[in-house]
Amino acid sequence: MFKKLDKLILKAFMWPFVATFFITLFVFMMQILWKYIDDLVGKGLDFITLTKFLIYASATLVTLAMPIAILLSSIMTFGKLGENFELVAIKSSGISLLRFMRPLFFVSILLTGVAFLFANYIAPVANLKFAVIYNDIYRKSPAFDLKDGVFYNGFRGFSIKVGKKEKDKSTLHNVLIYEQSNGIQDNTIISESGKMTVSADKKFLEFHLQNGQRYSEKGEYNSANNEYVQMGFKEYNKLFDLTQLNIQKTSDSLFMNNMRMKTLRLLDKDIDSLKKIPDSLIRQNRSDLKAYIQYTKYRDSTRTKKQTEVADKIIINKKVKSFDDLIPDSLKTIVRDQAMGTVSSIRSLLEVTGSVYDNQVDDIIQHKIEWHKKLSLSIACMVLFFIGAPLGSIIRKGGLGLPLVVALIFFMIFYLLNIFGEKFTKDHLLVPTIGMWLPVIILTPVGFFLTYKAMHDSQLFNKEFYYRLIKNIKSRKRKFSELKK
Numbered sequence: 001m002f003k004k005l006d007k008l009i010l011k012a013f014m015w016p017f018v019a020t021f022f023i024t025l026f027v028f029m030m031q032i033l034w035k036y037i038d039d040l041v042g043k044g045l046d047f048i049t050l051t052k053f054l055i056y057a058s059a060t061l062v063t064l065a066m067p068i069a070i071l072l073s074s075i076m077t078f079g080k081l082g083e084n085f086e087l088v089a090i091k092s093s094g095i096s097l098l099r100f101m102r103p104l105f106f107v108s109i110l111l112t113g114v115a116f117l118f119a120n121y122i123a124p125v126a127n128l129k130f131a132v133i134y135n136d137i138y139r140k141s142p143a144f145d146l147k148d149g150v151f152y153n154g155f156r157g158f159s160i161k162v163g164k165k166e167k168d169k170s171t172l173h174n175v176l177i178y179e180q181s182n183g184i185q186d187n188t189i190i191s192e193s194g195k196m197t198v199s200a201d202k203k204f205l206e207f208h209l210q211n212g213q214r215y216s217e218k219g220e221y222n223s224a225n226n227e228y229v230q231m232g233f234k235e236y237n238k239l240f241d242l243t244q245l246n247i248q249k250t251s252d253s254l255f256m257n258n259m260r261m262k263t264l265r266l267l268d269k270d271i272d273s274l275k276k277i278p279d280s281l282i283r284q285n286r287s288d289l290k291a292y293i294q295y296t297k298y299r300d301s302t303r304t305k306k307q308t309e310v311a312d313k314i315i316i317n318k319k320v321k322s323f324d325d326l327i328p329d330s331l332k333t334i335v336r337d338q339a340m341g342t343v344s345s346i347r348s349l350l351e352v353t354g355s356v357y358d359n360q361v362d363d364i365i366q367h368k369i370e371w372h373k374k375l376s377l378s379i380a381c382m383v384l385f386f387i388g389a390p391l392g393s394i395i396r397k398g399g400l401g402l403p404l405v406v407a408l409i410f411f412m413i414f415y416l417l418n419i420f421g422e423k424f425t426k427d428h429l430l431v432p433t434i435g436m437w438l439p440v441i442i443l444t445p446v447g448f449f450l451t452y453k454a455m456h457d458s459q460l461f462n463k464e465f466y467y468r469l470i471k472n473i474k475s476r477k478r479k480f481s482e483l484k485k
Helices: 002-035 047-059 062-083 086-092 097-139 264-290 294-298 305-317 329-395 402-426 438-455 463-484
Strands: 158-165 171-182 185-198 204-218 227-241
Touching: 002 047, 002 062, 002 097, 047 097, 062 086, 062 097, 062 329, 062 402, 097 329, 097 438, 171 204, 185 227, 264 329, 329 402, 329 438, 402 438
Parallel strands: none
Antiparallel strands: 158 171, 171 185, 185 204, 204 227
């Protein structure tokens, strides 16, 4: 009987989980697409490149889509079983809610492991590939598209404008080509008409210009001896390299040192190495400060402690009010200037060292954030299951109505806690161990509370319960007011 029951619950959970997972992943992917839409539009990207971009972007979102899919599917599963009174029948047969949740508990453990393996081994590779392909797309020039009266700047160092382009897409009128190679050496070509073709090897764009002028300026800035040249032509050919418009392949090694492209083992090594840097900075800072505190090298090493105390008593007996009383009047200005210079130098040294130290500490925190994020998002799958399953049994509603609303509320709480925890950690308000585990720390007691309520058939989401509660409060208030009179 139990085996059939396990199959029932697993079958009821599987399809909602698959559907909600891919829907959630699609929504997140659309969010990524809108985020980078300005960098994608107008680049003339082929279907394969755009598909790779979306796949790598979506791969980085799996660890975020997995928890909400488990939350929503568990609410839908238990809500549908409760709505069809199957849950009531199972409980009446003596099977507890925890026993009923056991198969999905093991599934949630399995999905937690899958989420961790994905976050630790697949996501770093996907992040690396995404960074590389995004860098290639970002650096790619816009697709060649000459529009009437609009400057085109896709070719490096050139601006091209045509007054009118015929319907054959090759005949041009009133062509203006402005070139700036370097410095003040500018060239401008103006032509009445021309033809635009592509070379036989598809590597060059050829402009065959007719009846025009070429203006050039050579020389130096702010010089009266600059050379201005004007040359008329009947025919003039100008070539543009079309390879500039293609995607330039970036090496993976350019982004491999980024913390998001590393596994837990590599992050551990980086953290251990980074922890040694602040200590070395402190030692180096102490060594550098000795050069400015020069009086230490003039101390009398032969003087004993008792002799030092006697000298101090002599100074006290002289009733010295300030340090100026110990300096001759002729040297006060010199000593004061030297002291101010020394203080200024020490201050500059400490500011530079402090800035480097803060950067290193921030780098360590960033690595720890990434380290804890891989684990916390995985454990969140299990935490949200213990929220979704009892919620579904309490709500007893299936489908995408109320379960979806409740799931979105809890996911927003989880997502905001995750953002706040990361923000507080970066601002040094929380240690990474607390900040990155903040959603798990807060939502785990909520899961236990909801499980307890579901085991005892709580009326937490029953409208009639709250209606009766309010009615009883009003009646007691009325009786109390009558007794008071």
